[in-house]
Amino acid sequence: GLNAYLPLLIVGLVARFTNLIKLNEPFDLLTNGWVLGVVGALLLIEIFVDKVPAVDTVNDIIQTFVRPAAGAILFAAASNTIADIHPVLAMICGILAAGSVHAVKATARPVVTTVSAGTLNPVVSAAEDVVSGTVTVVSIIVPLLGVALLVLLLILFLWWRRKRET
Numbered sequence: 001g002l003n004a005y006l007p008l009l010i011v012g013l014v015a016r017f018t019n020l021i022k023l024n025e026p027f028d029l030l031t032n033g034w035v036l037g038v039v040g041a042l043l044l045i046e047i048f049v050d051k052v053p054a055v056d057t058v059n060d061i062i063q064t065f066v067r068p069a070a071g072a073i074l075f076a077a078a079s080n081t082i083a084d085i086h087p088v089l090a091m092i093c094g095i096l097a098a099g100s101v102h103a104v105k106a107t108a109r110p111v112v113t114t115v116s117a118g119t120l121n122p123v124v125s126a127a128e129d130v131v132s133g134t135v136t137v138v139s140i141i142v143p144l145l146g147v148a149l150l151v152l153l154l155i156l157f158l159w160w161r162r163k164r165e166t
Helices: 005-017 027-031 033-049 055-082 087-116 121-165
Strands: none
Touching (some): 005 033, 005 121
């Protein structure tokens, strides 16, 4: 909901160049070089136009349709990878999640523009980009950290048990 293209690009690149994510069909299209190139170009455009007062308002109107669609794609891709959820249900959940975040952003941004005469728009937009990228990376890494924590706890438990027996 904050940035449509950054999460798509991060997930596509991570799925293409690492084993952290495996996208099933048809979502594996996000790993295609041409798709990554187009998403990257759209990301650069969005990053630029979202920093310009007045232009960012037009961008938010356009993104009203794009951001929920991107959320639907990512939610369906993730649920297709980790659970057996019907794709339509997953897409609806993604639309609702990304649409809600976009609605908050689209409501708050005009207030920021009015209060600051547009001078804070680039700062707020940059913060949104950082949050969007950070949340995407964290959502990829957290499951791995959970597994690592379980392994560590198991090792500590076995060590404690062995020490207690001696």
